[in-house]
Amino acid sequence: xxxxxxxxxxxxxxxxxxxxxxxxxxxxxxxxxxxxxxxxxxxxxxxxxxxxxxxxxxxxxxxxxxxxxxxxxxxxxxxxxxxxxxxxxxxxxxxxxxxxxxxxxxxxxxxxxxxxxxxxx
Numbered sequence: 124x125x126x127x128x129x130x131x132x133x134x135x136x137x138x139x140x141x142x143x144x145x146x147x148x149x150x151x152x153x154x155x156x157x158x159x160x161x162x163x164x165x166x167x168x169x170x171x172x173x174x175x176x177x178x179x180x181x182x183x184x185x186x187x188x189x190x191x192x193x194x195x196x197x198x199x200x201x202x203x204x205x206x207x208x209x210x211x212x213x214x215x216x217x218x219x220x221x222x223x224x225x226x227x228x229x230x231x232x233x234x235x236x237x238x239x240x241x242x243x244x
Contacts, residue, residue: 159228163228163233164235165235165236168182168236168237172221172224175221176220176221177220179204180220180221181240182217182218182224182238183209183216183239184198184214184235184236185212185214185233185235185236187234190209190210194215194232197230198217198227201227202223203218204217204218224236
């Protein structure tokens, strides 16, 4: 699945990512979206996002400094739904489609996205 330039322009027009793709305009995408996927998506999530689809996925989105209003706006703009603020780990849980995840990684506020799954030890 490829992020369309129209998607970047839509987010930039709303002030949610800069013209270069990063939040606030300060981030240059450099190697492109594939580099962002490798850096920001958990291994198992990369394959799921690559397959595409329209079903929302349960994910945990880790940010630089926890859930902020701009994160809420960004998630809403891509059609996602925030479920919980996970402030202890500077993250939030959300339901996002694969395309929404691809759009979300363009923000420099996003550190990493993981599948939201039960942890067993």
